[in-house]
Amino acid sequence: MSVSSRTTVAAHALAWMALVCPKRPDGLVTSDQIADSVNTNPVVIRRTLGSLRAAGLVDSQRGQRAGWRLTRAPETITLADVYLAVEPEPLIALHSTPPNQLCPVGRGIPPVLREAYDRAERSMKAELSAVTVADVLRETMA
Amino acid sequence: MSVSSRTTVAAHALAWMALVCPKRPDGLVTSDQIADSVNTNPVVIRRTLGSLRAAGLVDSQRGQRAGWRLTRAPETITLADVYLAVEPEPLIALHSTPPNQLCPVGRGIPPVLREAYDRAERSMKAELSAVTVADVLRETMA
DNA sequence: CCTGTCGCAACTGATTCTGTTACAACAGGG
DNA sequence: CCCTGTTGTAACAGAATCAGTTGCGACAGG
Known part of the structure; x- marks a missing residue:
């Protein structure tokens, strides 16, 4: 399964706010x-x-005078910040029910996979952190 | 949402096969x-x-004489191979319904996000490709 | 023909997600 | 002091997906 579209909705909302808020008197x-x-x-x-x-x-x-406002400049908000804010779960799930503890593989494999998955997730987030909301908006309007 | 546990089940199965198959006369x-x-x-x-x-x-x-067998040495099967085999979907989903085409952000943002997400996914897979089934089995038994 | 396993379709219950309705809480304007 | 428009949040519906299960035909050897 894919990660949900929450990151996309959040990034879209932030990019739109970066475009529109400056045009409003109260932001x-x-x-x-x-x-x-x-x-x-x-x-x-x-x-x-x-x-x-x-x-x-x-x-x-x-x-x-209700509404929403950015608290940071769009140049300082990265897609990694967005992802982190809306996706609390680890990227790749382990076993849905614990494996057989009587088997050496079942007993030992979860932490090994967890660590490999975590490295992969960190690498993904590092790539996301290279793109800011300002970048997204600029490329979107281009 | 997390990626499903299929990658975990598949990696577990392969590691177990790498451990057990060599001990069987027919593999x-x-x-x-x-x-x-x-x-x-x-x-x-x-x-x-x-x-x-x-x-x-x-x-x-x-x-x-039914059963399953590895077709490659466990040293040559990476977690990226496993992930690719069992997770066909893109890692991060775009909008669940298309955004407003009358808005420049709604019109332009999907390909921009898609490209950023794809870079992140490639980076994640690159990290997964650094770990083989043989590595997983070795660390699991340690 | 018998046996054990794969292949596969169909179904269930649980979970999660997106979307929706409803309504109280709130803060300022008149 | 009420009116208004928006947020905050709970509750629910429908769809999708997942893991698990049952059932049974297909298959290949003994």
Whole structure:
């Protein structure tokens, strides 16, 4: 199975905010407006941006002047930051039920695979960290 | 979401075969025996090994002398080969429904993200290709 | 013909994801 | 002090996928 599309939705939302927020007097955009570009439901956007807020990438206001805002310059937000904020699970899953502990392979293999998987995941994240939201927006508009 | 445990099941099966097959006169093991080490159902093993057979990593015989056998030395089978054989999907999914084509971000962002994701996936596979089934078995038995 | 295993289809229950509805909480404007 | 528009969040639906299971035909040797 693939990793869910949450990273894509989050990256899209951030790129759109990087484009639009500077044009607004208060720098705020609503989940409805973002949802219109991503073509999904505002609640999906609020859920995803909620994870990004927990990671410190955006913040939100309630009330009459409600909306969302970037807390960092788009040049300083990488796709690795986005991925980390919305995908807490390890990239590759181990056994769904523990293997046979009476077998030396079943007993010994989980940590070995875990370590190899973790190296692979770190390598993937390193590649993602080479691309910023500003890069994504620039290439998107080109 | 995480990538499914199929890679883990496949790697476990191959490591177990690398350990056990040499001890058998005909070099064959059954899906039942592998399932006992992985602690799952033989049909799950046959499904997974079926993908590995399609990738040329193992083969199988039917009839009275039925069973499975490695077609390559474990030193030449990497975790990238295993992953490739059992996980056809791209690592990170794009939008589940196409974004708004009337928005420049919605129109332009999918290929930009796709390319960044593909670089990340290649980097992950490169790391996986540094580990062979023989490595996994050796570290598992240590 | 008998036996043991593969091959494969079909089904189940659990899980997860995306999308949706509903509504309270909130903050400012009038 | 109410009105408004948005966030925050719970709850639910439908679809997809996964791991596991059952059943049975296909097959190849003894």
